[in-house]
Amino acid sequence: MANLTLRDVARAAGVHSGTVSRALNPATRDRVSPETVRRIDKAVRELGYTPNPIARSLRTSKSHTVGVVIPDLTNPLFPPMVRGIESVLDEYGYSPLIVSTDDDPEREATHISALLARQVDGLIVGTARLGDTTFDELAARGTRIALINRRAADSGLDSVTADDDTGMSLLIHHLATLGHRRLLCLAGPRNTSTAVARLRGFHSAVRAEGLDDDAQLVVECASWTAAEGAARFAEALDGGTPFTAVVAATDLVAMGCYDVMAERGLSCPDDMSIAGFNDMPFVNRLAPPLTTVAVPQYEIGREGAQMLMAALGQQEHMPRTVLLPVTLTVRGSTGAPGGHRER
Amino acid sequence: MANLTLRDVARAAGVHSGTVSRALNPATRDRVSPETVRRIDKAVRELGYTPNPIARSLRTSKSHTVGVVIPDLTNPLFPPMVRGIESVLDEYGYSPLIVSTDDDPEREATHISALLARQVDGLIVGTARLGDTTFDELAARGTRIALINRRAADSGLDSVTADDDTGMSLLIHHLATLGHRRLLCLAGPRNTSTAVARLRGFHSAVRAEGLDDDAQLVVECASWTAAEGAARFAEALDGGTPFTAVVAATDLVAMGCYDVMAERGLSCPDDMSIAGFNDMPFVNRLAPPLTTVAVPQYEIGREGAQMLMAALGQQEHMPRTVLLPVTLTVRGSTGAPGGHRER
DNA sequence: TTGTAGGCGTTATCAC
DNA sequence: GTGATAACGCCTACAA
Numbered sequence: 273m274a275n276l277t278l279r280d281v282a283r284a285a286g287v288h289s290g291t292v293s294r295a296l297n298p299a300t301r302d303r304v305s306p307e308t309v310r311r312i313d314k315a316v317r318e319l320g321y322t323p324n325p326i327a328r329s330l331r332t333s334k335s336h337t338v339g340v341v342i343p344d345l346t347n348p349l350f351p352p353m354v355r356g357i358e359s360v361l362d363e364y365g366y367s368p369l370i371v372s373t374d375d376d377p378e379r380e381a382t383h384i385s386a387l388l389a390r391q392v393d394g395l396i397v398g399t400a401r402l403g404d405t406t407f408d409e410l411a412a413r414g415t416r417i418a419l420i421n422r423r424a425a426d427s428g429l430d431s432v433t434a435d436d437d438t439g440m441s442l443l444i445h446h447l448a449t450l451g452h453r454r455l456l457c458l459a460g461p462r463n464t465s466t467a468v469a470r471l472r473g474f475h476s477a478v479r480a481e482g483l484d485d486d487a488q489l490v491v492e493c494a495s496w497t498a499a500e501g502a503a504r505f506a507e508a509l510d511g512g513t514p515f516t517a518v519v520a521a522t523d524l525v526a527m528g529c530y531d532v533m534a535e536r537g538l539s540c541p542d543d544m545s546i547a548g549f550n551d552m553p554f555v556n557r558l559a560p561p562l563t564t565v566a567v568p569q570y571e572i573g574r575e576g577a578q579m580l581m582a583a584l585g586q587q588e589h590m591p592r593t594v595l596l597p598v599t600l601t602v603r604g605s606t607g608a609p610g611g612h613r614e615r
Numbered sequence: 616m617a618n619l620t621l622r623d624v625a626r627a628a629g630v631h632s633g634t635v636s637r638a639l640n641p642a643t644r645d646r647v648s649p650e651t652v653r654r655i656d657k658a659v660r661e662l663g664y665t666p667n668p669i670a671r672s673l674r675t676s677k678s679h680t681v682g683v684v685i686p687d688l689t690n691p692l693f694p695p696m697v698r699g700i701e702s703v704l705d706e707y708g709y710s711p712l713i714v715s716t717d718d719d720p721e722r723e724a725t726h727i728s729a730l731l732a733r734q735v736d737g738l739i740v741g742t743a744r745l746g747d748t749t750f751d752e753l754a755a756r757g758t759r760i761a762l763i764n765r766r767a768a769d770s771g772l773d774s775v776t777a778d779d780d781t782g783m784s785l786l787i788h789h790l791a792t793l794g795h796r797r798l799l800c801l802a803g804p805r806n807t808s809t810a811v812a813r814l815r816g817f818h819s820a821v822r823a824e825g826l827d828d829d830a831q832l833v834v835e836c837a838s839w840t841a842a843e844g845a846a847r848f849a850e851a852l853d854g855g856t857p858f859t860a861v862v863a864a865t866d867l868v869a870m871g872c873y874d875v876m877a878e879r880g881l882s883c884p885d886d887m888s889i890a891g892f893n894d895m896p897f898v899n900r901l902a903p904p905l906t907t908v909a910v911p912q913y914e915i916g917r918e919g920a921q922m923l924m925a926a927l928g929q930q931e932h933m934p935r936t937v938l939l940p941v942t943l944t945v946r947g948s949t950g951a952p953g954g955h956r957e958r
Numbered sequence: 959t960t961g962t963a964g965g966c967g968t969t970a971t972c973a974c
Numbered sequence: 975g976t977g978a979t980a981a982c983g984c985c986t987a988c989a990a
Contacts, residue, residue: 277982277983277984278983278984278985279983287960287961288960288961288962289961289983289984290960290961290962290963290984290985290986291959291960291961293984293985293986294959294960294985294986297985300985300986303959303960304959304960305959305960308959308960322732323732323983323984324673324734324982324983324984325732325733325734326669326672326673326678326734326982326983326984327673327966327982327983327984327985328983328984328985329669329966329984330667330669330670330673330965330966330967330968330982330983330984331965331966331983331984331985331986332966332984332985333966335669345688345694345697345698346691346694346695346698346896348689348691348896348897351688351689351694352689354688355688355689355715358714358715367712367729367733368712368713369710369711369712370711370713371701372698372701386710389665389666389668390668390710391667391668391669527900530900553689553691554691554897557870557873557900557901557902558900558901558902559900559901559902559903560902620966620967620968621967621968621969622967630976630977631976631977631978632967632968632977633968633969633970633976633977633978633979634975634976634977636967636968636969636970637969637970637975637976640969643969643970646975646976647975647976648975648976651975651976666967666968667966667967667968668968669966669967669968670966670967670968670969670982671967671968671969672968672982673966673967673968673969673982673983673984674967674968674969674970674981674982675968675969675982676982
């Protein structure tokens, strides 16, 4: 049942294979007589024929395959995005080829070459770095690309990200309302649009709320990891500059702060409020549950995939920059400064 | 630079395209003179030629692609397995096509048809159900299959799972040592090998440790979810049969128990010890950190992929059943029964 | 409306 | 050791 070809169907239906091809292709189906279509459909069903997509790809030079480039599948932030991507690709008859780069430019380059060699029709990229022109160059050479989660500075690429700016103001406003005046910002790596946008949002919100705007209160993390968050947070605690709350660039970074708090016997939020960003799965189960900005991960994936599908259809294409709305999710990790509970 | 073919290289090197093909294929490389090989390699490099895998696939009818069928990518148990799979497929020049079935047989069937239509060379399956002959039938028709995470009863399929039996005895022994005599077992769906193995392990360990072997103390969960775990655990609490510890089939099920404890103002482990299974990422960060049996998720993926790669090489193939070792990870969720701390 | 035939880029089987 | 040639299964002008 596996190796049937158009010719087998043609023979069974008493027509030529070219006719079968036309009858099976929705675009050309109406160019063949209804009667013949019926006979062909019947033969297809009886034989259990399925077209060979590889032969089709060779002929049409479209693989119906897209590369999905993310930092790390084991980071809980990404599986929801991937499932979002999968859900729209399914609708279009495309399949994702997923690679994890571990945010290593070399791994990324290797994987992208491999994807291109496999003739993917486009790329959905979650690893863009500012100042890196890799994807612009690929796009210039005709590769269709949609950026998700991160953008690349004023490159003419389709992108969909969360509205980090708004998220930050919501969060800072929440902390200001609780009475915090000095917030430590653990920013992400400055070569990512996400980190830059969140940092900019932090600054403008701090000013808007009239909080202390102290350069000492902003620290850059070299990576989006708990370990890095822990290291930078510990340094800040030891540094002497006072603060009563931490705004972490990412939930993972916030988790690093939790670790340091535990090590030092400090209690959150009584001794220190901690907030994250993304609302990654399971952060509602941390102790305490993490206050964070919820980013629509699944929708980011869907929207990115949709953009790419749209771009594949068109010849020339006006790039779009989509910002998806976020919501503040207040949980137990933020409270009034110095707000020790009765014991 | 993209659409170069063998003929372009051949022209540049002054040979025939057939010769280039031979020179580029490691298996036939020695059938062409070293001097010619050099010229061809040079041309390849200068032109930046990459072979078209689609044309190759059409000719050889091997896609160098494998389908990876898992229940749900957003379940943190699976990304490590997928990365394990990816790591060995990489070595062999294969790419994974990943699908999530949500443990829905219909979705599974659809996805598998799609994968086969895409001409995958084999399947790595993490969704096998006992009594389901889908995969045996596929295997009988020549599809190469490796089962991971779950097996299918005495089907002659390659499989790699954790040593659930040993894991259970370690865990039960730990609880017995703490002084527990009545353990609630929240078993998984009985149509999965994993649930059956863990349940069998539970029974034999309970007997071996001389604990109470009460049929009331075993409850089946219909799915591997926190919600299901919560529902069954709540029922058991209300049921009147006493127990001092819970052995959950899975960390996710254990998390459901945490939820019920919190709702009812009960404290773990003081009022009730809770243990999970798998050591999923992040369960060390729950409150309290979860005692569980650590399953080598990454290695399961690697081993499964390795098996499949081996099977693809051979004509007839002796199926293997691999059991990977597990370790007990004791954390804060288990303690002596009724062991309230001083306040 | 349907048949014919050429070719997508490779590999493999022949000869030479 | 190398060249010529025929598929692999499909699509698509072009003819009829």
